[in-house]
Amino acid sequence: MTKQKTRKKNAKKKKSNKTKRSFSLSMFLFNRYTFTGFIISALLFSGYLLHLNIKITEKMSGRIWSLPSHVYARPLELYQGKYLTIEQFKSELKQLGYTQLTNRPTKAGQYRILNNSHFEIISRDFTFWDGQQKSQGFRLSILNNEISILHKLYSDETLSIFRMEPVKIAGIYPSTKQERQLIKLDEVPDDLVLALLAVEDRRFYQHWGIDPRSILRAMLANFKAGGTVQGGSTITQQLVKNLFLSPERTLTRKINEALMALLLEINYSKSVILETYINEVYLGQNGAQQIHGFELASQYYFANSLRKLRRDQMAMLVGLVKGPSWYAPRRHPKRARDRRDQVLKLMHEQGALSQAQLNKYIKLDLAISNKPRFSANRFPALIDLVKRQLKRDYDEDDLKSSGLNVFTSIDPIIQSQAEASVKRVISQLENSHNSISDLQTSLIVASSQQGEIQAMVSDRKPDFPGFNRSLDAVRQIGSLIKPAIYLTALQQPQKYTLASLLDDSPLHIKTSKEQLWSPQNYDKKFTGDILLAEALKKSRNVPTVRLGLEVGLSDISDTLHNLGVKREIPTYPSMTLGAFNLSPFDVANMYQTFAANGFNVPLKVIREVLNKDGRPLKRYPLKSDKAIDEKAIYLVNHVLHEVTQTGTARSLAKALPQSLAGKTGTTDDLRDSWFAGFSDNQLAVAWIGRDDNSSTGLTGSSGALRLWTDLFRHLNIQSFSPGQPAGVNNRWIDVANGGLSEKNCQGTVELPFIQGSEPTEKAECKSAGIIDQIIHFFN
Amino acid sequence: MLFKYLAVFIMVLLMFTGCTQLKPASVNSVNSILPVTDNVNLPDVIKTLLTKSDTQYFNDNFTGSLATLERAVRINPRHAEVWSRMAQVYLKLGNEEQAIQHAKRSNSVIKNNTQLKAFNNKIISPNLLNKSQEMSN
Numbered sequence: 001m002t003k004q005k006t007r008k009k010n011a012k013k014k015k016s017n018k019t020k021r022s023f024s025l026s027m028f029l030f031n032r033y034t035f036t037g038f039i040i041s042a043l044l045f046s047g048y049l050l051h052l053n054i055k056i057t058e059k060m061s062g063r064i065w066s067l068p069s070h071v072y073a074r075p076l077e078l079y080q081g082k083y084l085t086i087e088q089f090k091s092e093l094k095q096l097g098y099t100q101l102t103n104r105p106t107k108a109g110q111y112r113i114l115n116n117s118h119f120e121i122i123s124r125d126f127t128f129w130d131g132q133q134k135s136q137g138f139r140l141s142i143l144n145n146e147i148s149i150l151h152k153l154y155s156d157e158t159l160s161i162f163r164m165e166p167v168k169i170a171g172i173y174p175s176t177k178q179e180r181q182l183i184k185l186d187e188v189p190d191d192l193v194l195a196l197l198a199v200e201d202r203r204f205y206q207h208w209g210i211d212p213r214s215i216l217r218a219m220l221a222n223f224k225a226g227g228t229v230q231g232g233s234t235i236t237q238q239l240v241k242n243l244f245l246s247p248e249r250t251l252t253r254k255i256n257e258a259l260m261a262l263l264l265e266i267n268y269s270k271s272v273i274l275e276t277y278i279n280e281v282y283l284g285q286n287g288a289q290q291i292h293g294f295e296l297a298s299q300y301y302f303a304n305s306l307r308k309l310r311r312d313q314m315a316m317l318v319g320l321v322k323g324p325s326w327y328a329p330r331r332h333p334k335r336a337r338d339r340r341d342q343v344l345k346l347m348h349e350q351g352a353l354s355q356a357q358l359n360k361y362i363k364l365d366l367a368i369s370n371k372p373r374f375s376a377n378r379f380p381a382l383i384d385l386v387k388r389q390l391k392r393d394y395d396e397d398d399l400k401s402s403g404l405n406v407f408t409s410i411d412p413i414i415q416s417q418a419e420a421s422v423k424r425v426i427s428q429l430e431n432s433h434n435s436i437s438d439l440q441t442s443l444i445v446a447s448s449q450q451g452e453i454q455a456m457v458s459d460r461k462p463d464f465p466g467f468n469r470s471l472d473a474v475r476q477i478g479s480l481i482k483p484a485i486y487l488t489a490l491q492q493p494q495k496y497t498l499a500s501l502l503d504d505s506p507l508h509i510k511t512s513k514e515q516l517w518s519p520q521n522y523d524k525k526f527t528g529d530i531l532l533a534e535a536l537k538k539s540r541n542v543p544t545v546r547l548g549l550e551v552g553l554s555d556i557s558d559t560l561h562n563l564g565v566k567r568e569i570p571t572y573p574s575m576t577l578g579a580f581n582l583s584p585f586d587v588a589n590m591y592q593t594f595a596a597n598g599f600n601v602p603l604k605v606i607r608e609v610l611n612k613d614g615r616p617l618k619r620y621p622l623k624s625d626k627a628i629d630e631k632a633i634y635l636v637n638h639v640l641h642e643v644t645q646t647g648t649a650r651s652l653a654k655a656l657p658q659s660l661a662g663k664t665g666t667t668d669d670l671r672d673s674w675f676a677g678f679s680d681n682q683l684a685v686a687w688i689g690r691d692d693n694s695s696t697g698l699t700g701s702s703g704a705l706r707l708w709t710d711l712f713r714h715l716n717i718q719s720f721s722p723g724q725p726a727g728v729n730n731r732w733i734d735v736a737n738g739g740l741s742e743k744n745c746q747g748t749v750e751l752p753f754i755q756g757s758e759p760t761e762k763a764e765c766k767s768a769g770i771i772d773q774i775i776h777f778f779n
Numbered sequence: 780m781l782f783k784y785l786a787v788f789i790m791v792l793l794m795f796t797g798c799t800q801l802k803p804a805s806v807n808s809v810n811s812i813l814p815v816t817d818n819v820n821l822p823d824v825i826k827t828l829l830t831k832s833d834t835q836y837f838n839d840n841f842t843g844s845l846a847t848l849e850r851a852v853r854i855n856p857r858h859a860e861v862w863s864r865m866a867q868v869y870l871k872l873g874n875e876e877q878a879i880q881h882a883k884r885s886n887s888v889i890k891n892n893t894q895l896k897a898f899n900n901k902i903i904s905p906n907l908l909n910k911s912q913e914m915s916n
Binding site: 077079080081082129130160161163447448449450452597598599608619621622623624625626630680681723725 | 822823824826827828835842843845846847849850852853854856857865877880881883884887888890
């Protein structure tokens, strides 16, 4: 019995041991897998955290944002005697986003007008190339389109010159089209921070990136409301979402957001997180450009720096964080105002505002500025030129992301006149003849002496950002070549003078392809002998070809290069009639040298580049090159002036009182219509043609010259009056034979000669009739 | 008697102090190289810019000086004095080629200022080995 019991006991024990063993084994196995699984999971999780951490630190330690470069127009210089119309000045102030008041201006960016001609203005601070210019109050009066008074505000102290800050005319954007202006946290007004924290994250300084209390509060509020009415995201979470994550609403993204918020808080101080948020947050849309950050939003909505805003204005900006489109103050002022009031009340609840202050601010209007202080690219052709010139010194990435400030010579006043002229004249031309249609155009305006581009239109629709005809449309230039040929000849005074006789009779030239080329004059007639000066003035083709062949095609090519043309010039006979291609910009470069009396100044549009902090990076100084002898160029310019008096552009003499110089150009089958001309201060090249290179039905005189004239009617132009260089003397010449004559003889003309080259042979003097004598007298 | 000596001593001291203030450390004498004899005929706005440019020049801020002169040229490119000063600044910047070109531009708009023309011709002249130094002395 006992044995049996013992056996049973042993069997039980064995069974128990066996069970125990198998439990221990399974426990062992379970624990091992769990442990391993746990270890692997922990490793994976750590790896993932590490990955997220690297993502955060890489972005935060590098350049967080791509900052677009900004392009500025020329600053408007104000001084007594400057030509400026009241309308032009008003337009400038409007483009600068100044606010017009009826009372005295008290803050920067405000002005008032008294008696429609006296301005009281307080300018803004601005960092120019040569340092910061502090805000200045001044009084300016305009009388008869001239500045008559320029004083300090409420003082009799005269200002001899004052430079307005330049209009921001464009941005060079990264692909995200984000626009922002960075501000440091210590420059952000305390009131804005208070308002922001009161509305978006009251426990910002207490939590570690995520705030369970806020989440619970938001869940409760949402449950009560039956929908999403409140978010529980902290400022850190919002920043993570904006900087690192997509806007989709998934669980994975939410988990990532929480993890990254924690990591961000571990890696960075609260100040860094807040500053980054203030610069990152999206606050509106200006066309294609996204407005990011409070500083830029302040300028966009109030045309003023964040530091200079009132508390109610800051409250409005903070209110926008919830929904920049829904509360957009320009489109939905009521919503924006209600939201602002909510923020103000929250500020009051948090003790940031007293009851009296709350009452006061709630009564105030939004005071949104009329126009944004910056706008999308309004001048696509010009900005294209700016980009091309910048690309010589900066790579594409830097242009789009380094926040460069590019200062240019672009003059918005002249640009708007050029655009208006293009629209007006193209429409007039097309309406005048049924056969004229689909015209395209280019109009370039530069300062004559400094070669600074002031305006450029490259399409009949000036704001159309397509093919840049001014730079890329290479077309035959026709008679625009002629001054270069005559200049080549006149640089040899021992052989050629303005009184040299050229042969205007039929001409037949064998070309290299054994073909016969017989150039024709525009009127299909021949005049026989003609004075060199007359041949240029009347744009005679045949004598020009003869002269060109005589002086040598390669010499003409050299002259063109000396005049500033950079392209290769072909050396075949028909080049003497402009049968080769140049762009309007090339032509402008060429004629600038005539306008500056032989000094070639390569056309440029950029003056200076500053970095995002306003530190000077690069200047593009005025550089000249005495390319052509001033005496020879003086002779050609004398004739180019005659072209506008009695030559192919004689309509100018009636249209404009100032002395001008220029040349018309027309190509075969009237495909291209050109005019290049200048005053003492302004140079412009106009081209009209068709994109398919078919006939326009227009000559240089009937097309481009009309456009040029229309523009110059609206500009402040100074007569072209180059001083006669020493060593140049005037003589009266018989037009028929080029001999020396006298003032009172019939058929004479007064011409300048380089000393020693004057004709010596005297012509017979036929006494002029009484009418001719009277004309001579008045001349 | 003692008072007399003291007065003379103070006067001499003041003269020295005055001279030290007038003479900039960097440039020996700018006035001697910028003969703007018809300065009185220049408009106020140009005079103001020339003064600013001179100050920048005295402070060795040659690029700033050049930028200010360019502002003057934009207002009116017919003042020979401005072009001549630009030539001077280019010399200081070591750009002799542009100094010559700007001196030529000055000559091209000069009217009756023979002194200025002579000054420009010094810059243009190929015989001067070290124009910058010579002009400053």
